[in-house]
Amino acid sequence: MLEGKVHKYGANVDTDAIISARYLSVSDPAELARHCMEGIDQDFVSKVQPGDIIMATTNFGCGSSREHAPLAIKASGVSCVIAKNFARIFFRNAINIGLPVLECDAVVDNTGAGDILEIDLSSGKIKNLTNGKVFDVRPYPDFMAELLSAGGLIEYTKQRLAGRRL
Amino acid sequence: MTLADKILAVHADREAVSPGEFINIRVDLILANDVTAPIAIREFHRLGVNKVFDPKKVVMVPDHFVPNKDVASAEQAKLMREFAYEQGIMYFEAGRMGIEHVLLPEQGLVLPGDVVIGADSHTCTYGALGTFATGMGSTDIAAAMATGDIWMKVPPTIKLVYHGEPGEWVGGKDLILYTIGKIGVDGALYSAIEFAGEAVTAMPMDGRFTMANMAIEAGAKAGIFRVDNKTQLYIKSRANRSYSVYEPDGNAEYSQVIEYDVSDIEPQVALPHSPANTKPVSQVGDIEINQVVIGSCTNGRLDDLRLVARILKGRKVHPRVRCIIIPGSQQVYLDALTMGLIEAFIKAGAVVSTPTCGPCLGGHAGVLAAGERCISTTNRNFVGRMGSPESEVYLSNPAVAAASAVTGRITSPEEISG
Numbered sequence: 001m002l003e004g005k006v007h008k009y010g011a012n013v014d015t016d017a018i019i020s021a022r023y024l025s026v027s028d029p030a031e032l033a034r035h036c037m038e039g040i041d042q043d044f045v046s047k048v049q050p051g052d053i054i055m056a057t058t059n060f061g062c063g064s065s066r067e068h069a070p071l072a073i074k075a076s077g078v079s080c081v082i083a084k085n086f087a088r089i090f091f092r093n094a095i096n097i098g099l100p101v102l103e104c105d106a107v108v109d110n111t112g113a114g115d116i117l118e119i120d121l122s123s124g125k126i127k128n129l130t131n132g133k134v135f136d137v138r139p140y141p142d143f144m145a146e147l148l149s150a151g152g153l154i155e156y157t158k159q160r161l162a163g164r165r166l
Numbered sequence: 167m168t169l170a171d172k173i174l175a176v177h178a179d180r181e182a183v184s185p186g187e188f189i190n191i192r193v194d195l196i197l198a199n200d201v202t203a204p205i206a207i208r209e210f211h212r213l214g215v216n217k218v219f220d221p222k223k224v225v226m227v228p229d230h231f232v233p234n235k236d237v238a239s240a241e242q243a244k245l246m247r248e249f250a251y252e253q254g255i256m257y258f259e260a261g262r263m264g265i266e267h268v269l270l271p272e273q274g275l276v277l278p279g280d281v282v283i284g285a286d287s288h289t290c291t292y293g294a295l296g297t298f299a300t301g302m303g304s305t306d307i308a309a310a311m312a313t314g315d316i317w318m319k320v321p322p323t324i325k326l327v328y329h330g331e332p333g334e335w336v337g338g339k340d341l342i343l344y345t346i347g348k349i350g351v352d353g354a355l356y357s358a359i360e361f362a363g364e365a366v367t368a369m370p371m372d373g374r375f376t377m378a379n380m381a382i383e384a385g386a387k388a389g390i391f392r393v394d395n396k397t398q399l400y401i402k403s404r405a406n407r408s409y410s411v412y413e414p415d416g417n418a419e420y421s422q423v424i425e426y427d428v429s430d431i432e433p434q435v436a437l438p439h440s441p442a443n444t445k446p447v448s449q450v451g452d453i454e455i456n457q458v459v460i461g462s463c464t465n466g467r468l469d470d471l472r473l474v475a476r477i478l479k480g481r482k483v484h485p486r487v488r489c490i491i492i493p494g495s496q497q498v499y500l501d502a503l504t505m506g507l508i509e510a511f512i513k514a515g516a517v518v519s520t521p522t523c524g525p526c527l528g529g530h531a532g533v534l535a536a537g538e539r540c541i542s543t544t545n546r547n548f549v550g551r552m553g554s555p556e557s558e559v560y561l562s563n564p565a566v567a568a569a570s571a572v573t574g575r576i577t578s579p580e581e582i583s584g
Contacts, residue, residue: 011352012351012352012440014546014548016527016528016546016548016549016550016551017548017549017550020528020550021201021230021527021528021529021551022528024201024230024231024527024529025231025235025236025238025239025241025242026238026242027204027205027208027242039548039549039550039555040549058352059351059352059355059385062351062352062385063287063546063548064286064287064527064546065202065284065285065286065287065289065301065302065303066201066202066303067202067205067285067303067304067305068201068205070303071205085352085355087352087355087385088355088356088385088387089287089301089302089303092302092303092306093302093303093304093305093306096303096305096306097303097305141188141319142188143188143317144188147317152305153305153306153308153309154209154212154213154305154308154309156309157213157309157312157313158213158214160313161213161214161215161312161313
């Protein structure tokens with residue numbers, strides 16, 4: 001069960017806004033987290049608390065394929081990103097590294113900045129503790145659920161390689 | 167099946183695939199660069215594997231921050247270089263390299279019918295050759311380097327059909343900016359684009375690379391062209407392995423078919439801070455600029471530089487403007503030199519740089535200060551993309567960028583040449 005405060009943004013938050021290329025000469029997640037969301041929200045780093053949730057409308061994470069973006073978000077303590085939809089490379093990267101990303105129109109339309117959400121990833125239920133509303137998230141497709149339950153792409157691939165005895 | 171479906175089905179050893187299915191596909195080439203490879207290498211080591219699945223199918227190109235701009239980027243490049251040597255994979259050192267998406271097609275490393283995955287969003291560029299090429303993250307690349315395959319969700323295909331004959335100064339960049347302006351930065355989200363119509367059939371390869379390159383700017387997973395005589399001519403002298411040409415079925419199902427008449431469109435300019443924020447150049451207004459960047463994986467090829475020389479030859483860059491021209495590869499650089507283009511650029515007062523992604527992503531060699539404005543032939547104009555979050559980037563084709571370098575404000579090439 002995840003619980004955290006919502007940091008809410010609009011459409012087309014790009015990966016340059018999440019982590020500028022100025023900071024891509026390092027790949028240490030903790031270092032990247034020091035500049036997370038700087039391009040869109042200068043105060044994010046000072047206000048984010050462990051467990052907090054990033055919420056946006058459409059096409060979150062568009063632009064560059066830099067995995068530094070979900071890594072920075074995860075290392076900043078964010079427990080989950082919720083949007084109406086995601087840019088596909090960002091979505092893939094997040095799943096691969098084990099950062100939960102959820103697509104749900106209703107929760108985005110009925111949640112304000114600063115609201116507290118409780119998220120049950122296994123049942124797909126999201127409860128807005130601030131206004132009491134409850135939402136159902138579309139479940140992940142089977143394959144993606146399998147990937148997540150393995151612990152991300154690296155663990156999943158390890159299992160595959162062990163199965164193949166390569 | 168669409169062109170994308172056909173290529174994916176073959177690589178999944180399947181008779182057919184349909185949109186929405188999760189499949190595992192064999193990959194023909196895996197790519198990473200000096201920004202994305204370090205994470206990929208770290209994750210590769212976590213897999214407990216010692217060797218990449220096939221060194222001939224992995225390529226690493228130092229292009230983003232190379233020649234290195236600082237100690238941190240030098241450390242990253244070193245890590246990648248040492249991994250490349252140790253694994254015996256393909257690697258192109260500074261002085262023999264190019265911007266990855268200019269270099270790989272030029273070297274014959276990507277061919278029709280291939281599946282190519284790269285830890286760089288502009289990997290979709292190779293769609294110009296009838297390749298299914300898509301950008302992914304570093305962890306995807308790590309897994310694929312170990313296994314030779316990768317998971318994929320089969321995308322629906324949107325067919326974009328371009329009719330008519332574009333005007334003199336209108337090229338691939340204008341068609342793709344026009345399209346993104348119409349459908350938006352998420353207009354092709356999760357989808358493959360199939361480019362068609364007589365306007366793209368008539369288009370030279372370099373223009374097609376530009377269009378495929380920016381498919382990602384509409385959210386697309388891939389942007390693919392059918393193989394024709396121009397493609398065959400391009401790869402004839404380059405390919406050193408066999409390849410397969412696929413055609414979409416006559417009854418292929420497209421999620422959308424959108425038709426454009428490009429006979430009357432003007433050169434397009436994308437205003438800050440979105441590639442979808444487009445206007446015809448005549449409607450941009452009086453916008454003074456401090457810098458011009460010509461190059462990148464979008465517009466750093468020989469045709470682009472020829473176009474620039476048509477404008478700059480015998481003219482001078484405006485005294486208050488820095489015009490930075492970056493050939494996309496050593497070969498493009500050499501060809502431009504032999505043809506006298508580089509001389510024209512230098513005489514005009516432009517900077518000519520060794521190939522690098524450099525300024526496109528605000529890395530080095532042309533970073534903007536607060537309040538500065540640049541017109542650029544690159545692909546993104548997000549807030550802070552080229553430097554200070556208080557700077558502005560306008561996107562255009564190479565002719566508009568060159569004409570603007572001369573006048574110091576955003577200018578149609580017609581104004582200069584007419």
